[in-house]
Amino acid sequence: MILFCLPYAGGSEAIYYKWKKYLNPSIELSPIELKGRGKRYNEIFYETIDEAVEDILKNIKDRIIDNDYAIYGHSMGSLLAYELYYKIKKQKLRKPIHIFFSGYKAPNIIRKKENIYTLPDYDFIKKVIELGGTPEELSNNKELLDIFIPIIRNDFKILENYNYEKKEDKIECDVSILNGKQDSINLEEILAWKKHVGKGFKVYSFEGDHFFINNNVKNINSIINSTLIEYIDNQYAN
Template identity: 60%
Template sequence: MLLFCLPYAGGSETTYYQWDHYLNQSINLCPVSLKGRGKRFNEPFYECLEDAIEDIFESIKDKLKENEYAIFGHSMGSLLAYELYYKIKKMGFHQPKHIFFSGYRSPEMKKKEIIYNLPNKQFKEKIIELGGIPEELVNNDDLFDVFIPVLKSDIKIVETYKYKEREDKISCGISVLNGLNDNITLENLMSWKKHTDKSFQLHHFEGNHFFINHNAENIVSLINQTLAAEKENENQKQMLFKSFF
């Protein structure tokens, strides 16, 4: 099974590299590279979330044809995962076995405060409030100035995203992960439940909005267990189906 991992705003595919140490051998880690950062640093930023979804889909579609897969996204990555699911479905590819939405409110719960268009000084202050920014970056204005454009671009596509209600729910189980010290309300987290007609699980971890940076082993253990359970349920269904014929 493949595990596609989508980064948070300002993050890159390198966020997930350490997960390879903990993943079950039957799961292949597939961190998704986005424009404007990492190995795609020289490519132009996305104009809107739809551009990002189109780019992500084009980069993974060949892997979808013959492989079972799951999707994990943190913060902005959760919103990308949500919209990517519907893009994959629209294009006629088979559905994921599970989706993990981490560190993000249900997509219809729009954030009230807009920060992407703030002057750099105020923008930096807002970002630092979230936590998770390395100290060496916070204390180095020149280095932070290099980081700001990609961060502002990512936050812009999230804050200008327009939610579209869909009649067809997500047809696989979903797990929602949250940091205990994050400021996302329980209502916002539980609202994810209405987006699937399959299983729903909510899991809390120690830490703030960037809890994934300090809980790699525990998060991957949850992923291993969840995907193993999905596989076992599928095998049982197949055995039950065969018993009727």
Template identity: 50%
Template sequence: MSKIKLFCLPHAGGSAAIYYKWKKYIDSNIEVTPLELAGRGRRISESFYESILSAVDGMYNTIKPIIRDCDYAFYGHSMGTIIAFELCRKIMDTNERQPLHLFVSGRYPPSIKRAERYLSRLPDNMFLEEICKLGGTSDELIKNKELCDIFVPILKADYRIIEEYKYIDCDKKFNYGITVFNGKADPEVFYNEVKEWEKHTLLQCPIYEFEGDHFFINDKIPEIAEIINSTIDCIISKSTY
């Protein structure tokens, strides 16, 4: 039996590397498969995406030949959650094999409308001040001009496509479950909002809250991995009967 692929999508400014340490916590029958976005990591020489949907198209073309032959699930954090969600919607409209599950963290569902602040339009110093409020940004990076010169353009490009993203409503719901992870001290995401992820699935939508801010996932990898492992194991067990 081939391994189940867990396609992982990073937060704004993040690369595939943030998920490499997950591999030692995820069950051996699940293959952690981080997806690298353009403009960072091994794809740093490529142009940034013009929109969330162009990122979705790029990721879809990457995974399309893979998902035909294996079971798989998605995990996305923050911006990665939006991309994972839209990937699921794109796949839902095709004849491709559907995912087993969608895991989301650090983001309310796209169907919730908020007035955007357009942080990407701020001067770099003001932009970084706002980003630091979320947590997860080291003092070393903030004080290092060379690192900032690399990191800020990536982060701003990601924020721009998030801010310009427009959710298109539809009546279709996923015929697989959604699991939600949330940081109790996240200044941008609240429990009453993440609860609305349940509106996008026909199945269960459990919510797990953890101590920590927007980047709680950095400190809670073993706990998150345990939930992912047990969720996928339960899905596979039910499908064999």
């Protein structure tokens, strides 16, 4: 069983490294590195969400042919996971057995477009922090900011220019929704995910803001383990 993990805006695959300590050995942790950061720092940024999804699929395609797998996405990663599912389905590839959507409103919920990504650096970072889009301690580290701003600015660009299109079919695998109790995303926006799901649907709430995944690693991985191991056990039983 492979668990593909997609990062939040400005994040790299490294945000998931600590999960290896808590995941069941039967689950292979496979964080996805996006262009323009981490080990792909020198690659050109994506222009659209669709371009990012195409790149992700290209990188996992060979591995999902013969393997059961699940997808976890946080914030921007949830939107990528949502569109990735339908890209996989369109190409008639093996679909995930479970998707974990974390820290993101249902994709049909449209908020007022602000074009935050066009703001000058200082105003941009200030606004991103206000929205819970990045840890506040980054604002005091100029060296990190010089690296970080172009990455998160581009992530915000593709997010803010994303246009939701209603899908013909609902998601055909079980889904878990994870959210922080103190996040700005409200319960109505979280529960709206149910409209997109055709099978099992569970919601888990954690203490914390938008970055609740950083302070709840053990509990989140406990949910992932119990969810995926149950599927593995059922496969062996059959």
